Amino acid sequence: MMRLQVNGxxxxxxxxxxxxxxxxxxxxxxGLVGTKYGxxxxxxxxxxxxxxxxxxxxxxxxxxxxxxxxxxxxxxxxQGERLSTLQQAWVDHDVAQCGxxxxxxxxxxxxxxxxxxxxxxxxxxxxxxxxICRCGTYGRIKKAIKAAAQTGKGQAGKGQIGKEKA
Amino acid sequence: xxxxxxxxxxxGAGPGTGxxxxxxxxxxxxxxxxxxVAGGAAGxxxxxxxxxxxxxxxxxxxxxxxxxxxxxxxRIAPDGKITLISKNPEIGQGIKTGFGVILAExxxxxxxxxxxxxxxxxAAVYGMQIAGxxxxxxxxxxxxxxxxxxxxxxxxxxxxxxxGVPVSELATSESTVIHAASGRxxxxxxxxxxxxxxxxxxxxxxxxxxRKDYKLIGQRFTGVDNPAIVTGKPLFALDVQLPGMRYASIxxxxxxxxxxxxFNADEIKRLPGIIDAFIIEGTPPVADVMKTGVLPGVxxxxxxxxxxxxxxxxxxxxxxxxxxxxxxWTGFVQxxxxxxxxxxxxxxxxxKGDVEKALATAKSKTVEAFYQxxxxxHAQLEPQNTVAWFKDGAVELWAPMQLPDAALVxxxxxLPADKVKLNQMRVGGGFGRRLMNDFVCEAAYLxxxxxxxxxxxxxxxxxMRHDAYRVGGFMGYxxxxxxxxxxxxxxxxxxxxxxxxxxxxSKGGGISPNxxxxxxxxxxxxxxSFLPLSTPVVWWRAPxxxxxxxxxxxxxHEVAVAAGRDHVEFLVELFGRKSGTGAPTNRGLDxxxxxxxxxxxxxxxxxxxxxxxxxxxxxxxxxxxxxxxxEVAEVSVDASKKVTVHKVTVAxxxxxxxxxxAAENQCEGSVVDAIGTMAxxxxxxxxxxxxxxxxxxxxxxxxxxxxxETHFVQSDRSPTGLGEPVFPPAVPAICxxxxxxxxxxxxxxxxxxxxxxxx
Ligand code: FES
Ligand code: FES
Numbered sequence: 063m064m065r066l067q068v069n070g071x072x073x074x075x076x077x078x079x080x081x082x083x084x085x086x087x088x089x090x091x092x093g094l095v096g097t098k099y100g101x102x103x104x105x106x107x108x109x110x111x112x113x114x115x116x117x118x119x120x121x122x123x124x125x126x127x128x129x130x131x132x133x134x135x136x137x138x139x140x141q142g143e144r145l146s147t148l149q150q151a152w153v154d155h156d157v158a159q160c161g162x163x164x165x166x167x168x169x170x171x172x173x174x175x176x177x178x179x180x181x182x183x184x185x186x187x188x189x190x191x192x193x194i195c196r197c198g199t200y201g202r203i204k205k206a207i208k209a210a211a212q213t214g215k216g217q218a219g220k221g222q223i224g225k226e227k228a
Numbered sequence: 229x230x231x232x233x234x235x236x237x238x239x240g241a242g243p244g245t246g247x248x249x250x251x252x253x254x255x256x257x258x259x260x261x262x263x264x265v266a267g268g269a270a271g272x273x274x275x276x277x278x279x280x281x282x283x284x285x286x287x288x289x290x291x292x293x294x295x296x297x298x299x300x301x302x303r304i305a306p307d308g309k310i311t312l313i314s315k316n317p318e319i320g321q322g323i324k325t326g327f328g329v330i331l332a333e334x335x336x337x338x339x340x341x342x343x344x345x346x347x348x349x350x351a352a353v354y355g356m357q358i359a360g361x362x363x364x365x366x367x368x369x370x371x372x373x374x375x376x377x378x379x380x381x382x383x384x385x386x387x388x389x390x391x392g393v394p395v396s397e398l399a400t401s402e403s404t405v406i407h408a409a410s411g412r413x414x415x416x417x418x419x420x421x422x423x424x425x426x427x428x429x430x431x432x433x434x435x436x437x438x439r440k441d442y443k444l445i446g447q448r449f450t451g452v453d454n455p456a457i458v459t460g461k462p463l464f465a466l467d468v469q470l471p472g473m474r475y476a477s478i479x480x481x482x483x484x485x486x487x488x489x490x491f492n493a494d495e496i497k498r499l500p501g502i503i504d505a506f507i508i509e510g511t512p513p514v515a516d517v518m519k520t521g522v523l524p525g526v527x528x529x530x531x532x533x534x535x536x537x538x539x540x541x542x543x544x545x546x547x548x549x550x551x552x553x554x555x556x557w558t559g560f561v562q563x564x565x566x567x568x569x570x571x572x573x574x575x576x577x578x579x580k581g582d583v584e585k586a587l588a589t590a591k592s593k594t595v596e597a598f599y600q601x602x603x604x605x606h607a608q609l610e611p612q613n614t615v616a617w618f619k620d621g622a623v624e625l626w627a628p629m630q631l632p633d634a635a636l637v638x639x640x641x642x643l644p645a646d647k648v649k650l651n652q653m654r655v656g657g658g659f660g661r662r663l664m665n666d667f668v669c670e671a672a673y674l675x676x677x678x679x680x681x682x683x684x685x686x687x688x689x690x691x692m693r694h695d696a697y698r699v700g701g702f703m704g705y706x707x708x709x710x711x712x713x714x715x716x717x718x719x720x721x722x723x724x725x726x727x728x729x730x731x732x733x734s735k736g737g738g739i740s741p742n743x744x745x746x747x748x749x750x751x752x753x754x755x756x757s758f759l760p761l762s763t764p765v766v767w768w769r770a771p772x773x774x775x776x777x778x779x780x781x782x783x784x785h786e787v788a789v790a791a792g793r794d795h796v797e798f799l800v801e802l803f804g805r806k807s808g809t810g811a812p813t814n815r816g817l818d819x820x821x822x823x824x825x826x827x828x829x830x831x832x833x834x835x836x837x838x839x840x841x842x843x844x845x846x847x848x849x850x851x852x853x854x855x856x857x858x859e860v861a862e863v864s865v866d867a868s869k870k871v872t873v874h875k876v877t878v879a880x881x882x883x884x885x886x887x888x889x890a891a892e893n894q895c896e897g898s899v900v901d902a903i904g905t906m907a908x909x910x911x912x913x914x915x916x917x918x919x920x921x922x923x924x925x926x927x928x929x930x931x932x933x934x935x936x937e938t939h940f941v942q943s944d945r946s947p948t949g950l951g952e953p954v955f956p957p958a959v960p961a962i963c964x965x966x967x968x969x970x971x972x973x974x975x976x977x978x979x980x981x982x983x984x985x986x987x
Contacts, residue, residue, distance in 0.1 A: 079500060082534040090475070090532040095467035096460015098656075100609050101688045102537075105922035108609060136460035149458040156450040156889040159897055160320030161457035162610045162656030168458060187931040194922065196609040196657050197320050198900025199893065200933035 065129060068092065069138030075125070084128055085109045085120035088135060096136035096165045100194065107193030110166040111135050117173040119192075136165035139172060147213070148172055151206040159197035167193050171207050180211050231516075235735070237361040238663070238767045240853030240952065300353050301331060301375035304383075308403065308417030310337050315347040316368070317359040317630050318453070319658035320897075321951040322890030325452045326365060327372060329886050333444045334376030334437060337416070338402035344452045349632045349650040357652070359630040360663050360767065362853035362949025365886065369946050377434040379423075386423035387414050439884055439944055446942075448889035453654065465653040468615040468626040470681040474503060476674050477536040477685050479543050480525040480694055483915035484763055485513075486552035487524040491545040499542060501535025502528060504678065511640055511669070513551075515730035517696050517764045520666040521640045522673045529678055533685055540687075553762035553915030557700070560759055561600065564702040564723040567757050568598055571721060574757040578741040581751030586717035590708030595790045598704045599779040601977040602909030603697040605919070606768060607927060610656020612667035612686040616675035622647040623672050628655040630662040640669035641676040648672070660767035664696060689920040697910055698768035699725055699737045699761070703779040708751070713791035715784075715802060717751040725761035734761050736771035744780060744817060744851070748805050763912055769901065770952035773852035777956030778963065778977065781848035785964045786973060795847050795964070796830045817851040821881045824941060825849065825858040829879035832939050833860035843874060846965025848957040855953030856881040856941075859899075862934075863965035871979065872987040873903055873934040873962055881941035882948045888940075894950040896936040902958035904928030907986050909978045932986050 064075040068088070078091055088094040088111070100108030102121045109120040112134040139146045145153065148171050158164045167190065174181060174189040181189065186204050195203065303311040312335075314327040328344035331337075347354055358364070380400055387405040388395045391412055399406045403416045439445075456463055481487065488507045496505040505528045511521030526545055530536040587594055614627040623641055627650065634648040641648075655662055671684040686694075701724045708717035724737040739754050746752050768774065788798035803819040803826070826849050830836075835845060842864045849858040862875040876899045885891045904927055911918045919925040963974040966984070976982050 078532075079534065079538075081538075082532075086532060086534040089467075090469075090534070093469060094460070095462050095464075095469070098464075098609075099466070099533075099611070101922050103688070103921055103923060106609065106927075136458075140459055145455070145458065152458045153450050153454045156448070156454065156893065158320075158451060158454055158457045159322070159893055160609070160655060160657045161451075161453065162464065162608075164457050165460050190930045194609065194927045194929060196607060196659075196901075196927060198897035198904075198928070198933065200900060200930040201896050201936060202893065204930065204933075 064125065066125070066133060067131070068094065068133045069135060078125060080126040081124045083121050084111065084123045084125050084133070087125045088120065094135050094137050098162055098165055100163070105194070106163070106166070107170060108163050108166040110169040110193065112169060112173060115173065115176060117170050134169075136168055139168065146172065147210045148175065148206065151210040155202050155206040155209065157199050157202040157206050159199055163193060163195045163197075167195065167203055171203070175207070175211060181207070237363055238735070239772050240361055240770070300347070301372070302335065302379040304379070304416050304420040306417050306420055308341060308415050309343065310335070310341045310403065310416065311343050311345050313347045314344050315354040315357050316364045317357065317632075317652055317655055317658070318346065319359045319630060319655040319662070321359060321364070321894065322451060322887060323359065323364045325449050325890060326886045327368065328452060329444050329449060330369065330372040331376040333442055334373045335380050336400040336402070336443075339444060339449070341403045346652055349634070349652050351634075357632055358663075359655070359658055359951075360660070362855070362952040364949060366854060366946055366948045373436050374431055374434060377436055378429060378431070381429045381434060382423040382426055383416050383419045385426050385429075386419040389426070390414070390419075390422065445886055446884060446888060449887045450889065463654040464610055464656050465615055465626045465628045466610060466613045466656070466683075466685070468653070468683070470615065470617055473615070473681040473683055474529050474531065474678060475533050475536050475685060476527055476529050476671075476682050477540055477687070478508065478525040478527045478670060478690070479540055479545060480523055480690065481547045481549065481552055482693060483547070483549050483552035483554075484694070485915065486547045486549040488526045489546045489548045491526050491543055496528060496539050496543060499535070499539045501531040502539050503531065504529040505539070508673075513729065515727075517727070517729070517735065517766050518664060519636060520664055520696075520764070521636065521669040523666060523694070527674060529674070529682070536685070537687065549915075553912070555761065555763045555912050555915050557602065557911040557913065560700070563759055564600070565598075567723050567759075568702060568704040568721060571755065571757055574721065574755045576753065576755045577739055578746055579753045581717075583717050583719045583751045583753040586751035587706055587708045587719065590716060591711035592709040592713060593790060595707045595709070595783075595787050596705065597783055597786055597973070597975060598702070599782065599975045600702050601700055601775050601778065602911065603700045603763070603765070604768065604905055604908050605692050605695045605697055605910050605925060606659040606661035607692065607925065608655075608657025608659055608661055611688055611691040613684055614668045614671035615681065615683045616671035617681040618672070618675040618679060622649065623675055624649040624651065625668060625671055626651045626653050627668045627671070628653050628662055629665065629668060630655065630658045630660070631665070633665050636665050637668050637672045641672035643672070643676070659769045660771065661695060663767055688922070692910070692920045692925060693917045695910070695917075696764035696766035698771070698774070699734045699765040701725070701737055701775060705779070705783045707783070707787045709787065709791045713793050715745070715749055715787055718745055718749045719752075720754045722754075722756040724756055724758060725765070726758040727765070728760045728762045733758070734765045735767055736765060738772070739776070743776065745784075745802060748802055762915065770852050770955045773850060773952070773956040774959070777848065777850035777852070778959040781850060781957060781960035782963050782973070782975070785846070785848075785960070785967065789967070794836070796826060796835055799826050799847075799849060816854060818856065821856040821941075822849055822851065822858075825856050825879040825881050828939055828941065829858035829860045829877050832879065832937065833862070833877035835860060842969070844965050844968035846961045846963065846968055848960035848964060850953070850957040852956050853953040854882070854948035855950065857953050857957050859954070859957045859961040861958070861961040861965045863962055863969055865966055865969045865984070866987070869984045870987040871962070871966060871984050873932070875935040875937065876958060876961070878936060878938045878954055879941070880938065880950070880954065881943070882950055882953070883945040884942055884947050885940050886947060891940065891950050892938050895938040895954045896933075898952075898954035899936050899958050900928055900933050902955050903932055903934070903962065903986065906959055906962065907978045907980055928986065
């Protein structure tokens, strides 16, 4: 039996091979499917989660190595119904296309702003370099990070963004 | 729609048709549509719309009549909640939001009252439910507007009846019917149940809004699934979990088409978490790659993903490669270069005037060039996967599909189409790969075989090694310039591929008789020769166009440079030769719309104006998927040949934009895709792909993304799609800028082959 602390909850795991990457434990055993698989070789960042606040590639971390550490996944970013500043900025800037990479992007961005609340473009490029977006939403990711950094809090999303006509 | 029409649709009503849109593709609703309506079980209004009037002889050539199904497009509950139904797959192109906006506009709904739901997969109700060819918007535009307007008309009629006033005195706004004279108002919710009991309006009586009256269309909307995406809700097929579900993964022969002879079954079955392992023979080979079913291999069934992936590492398979591909990219390159120097058995696809004579007597000079581009992978970020549950003689599946195909999937499991229920999941990237259903077939087959729920998972390596790629190719050009520096003669010889399985030109390969500039020069010839291809290839974002634009628009820039002419002036003169003729040329290309976007892109980018030191402009235009697009790239190249794309200005004429935010997102993403793909290739040797993951197929990252500025030409034409047409001109625009910066002409893709890299 193994104990894990995920998104503030203490969980017990039975019958899981110790070398199982945290990614597959989250997805298959705990039903936390927000964390995604994209490459399995630490190239794409779709599986990014936090261990004690540090962004890591969950496809590379065996579950045996995370006992006693605080694990945060994309499901743990919002406070109940209230989206985090970055999540709200992602909605307000309509960042996603297919959306598959975005959990990983949000986890990397959240870790960035936690240590550097007002990053430059170059610092954003560097911090986000481990996350691939195949749909190419990089410009919007960057805008959303900057907006979240600027306001410190997102604006209420209304679905219809702004009034400008095409 | 027959196979050839379908192909034309994937190509964007493209090369070969000579027509704007293949006949029978676009429904003519104003002539032959009707609306039906019914009260929902719980009250409220549910509205369906059906194409085709039974007995209408003219309808015979179009899509068959579809039965009415309550709630197929619009559902309004008595509490005022409005559910609009999006019938096509959402693959990141934003169609779910866009379809919602179109329906809501004509319904005159308040956007915050609206929820958009994914339609069930049901060809009888919705016809072909496809994300392909950038055709979702143009094909559904009339249908959705009529569905929205039809529901609105019924709500207005209900209010008129309740208040005893004529319909003509009523107006609508934000989910409310208003009688201005008396100041009365009624919400759609309060009218819905009464409206459902009223007769259905004749579709011809519906008055659609004029563009100036749009309240929603053209504004920015955040995607309807964004809140679920940012909170990690299960949206994708890979996220589906069923009770007692097993996990499956299939090892396939690295050389495409090989079969498993034997493997270390005893050892594999003893591994922890492994339930079973067996050889799959696969479904019989097919000529059409789109009908690929189950490929041969070794299937491993286990209790979780990691168990099956670990077991695969311990697999030792003996492959029978007798039927496997022997394709070699280096071999193709050698053969193509030889063929291009000395064409043999070439097919002339178009000839007019006397191109040889014109070239020999060119008053000014001739220009010659040979271009080469490799194969690339789709590499959608969500690898192939499907969840299937076979029980009681039927199979239900949850899959990331661009083109659900119940008959094909059923056949893989030995079941008729009516025993297959497909659930359309949000697709984690499409790019054309999920127009195939091979992975869905695998899940159906394995679920029946293990008699229970199963999730089929492909690794990234499976996905890249067993992609059906974008086809590579080669193009030799010759052009003659007259004494005024004008393009006078044009010869194109393409070395392209034919699939060995079908004997047909590989999807996305070949040159069309109507390719630009066929209609614009008097002495013109286009011909092609073929190499046999066993490697599967299929549609890849803007198929054909994504490479044709690069060779053609790069070469035309070569001609402009050789003629000593400004590139914008050169292109405007060339298109101007057919200006004002009215008739579209080159499969729907309108020369005046072309000139419009070329001038717009140049003006907005500051063409000819001073740029920061070391920055250079390049421009290109291409027409594909019914969109006229011009782009100007601002590029610098450093001493070590590192290319930085600083900014791309996009001018797009795609009719009125539905959701401005999604439209800009598609433009930004297409530009990033185009830049990244310039530096990528999949090469094959002995039939096996040499790249299998992002370490050797490095997709672009954030630092590569330029500023993208988009300008849309708004018009009263019908809107056309944006998932594809912005990609093709981006590549030549950047290469033309590289030439401006360095004097070096990129004639090989990926650019790494010529020593260039992306910064
Ligand atoms: S899945 Fe972990 S980095 Fe790609
Ligand atoms: S939104 Fe599709 S991969 Fe990023």
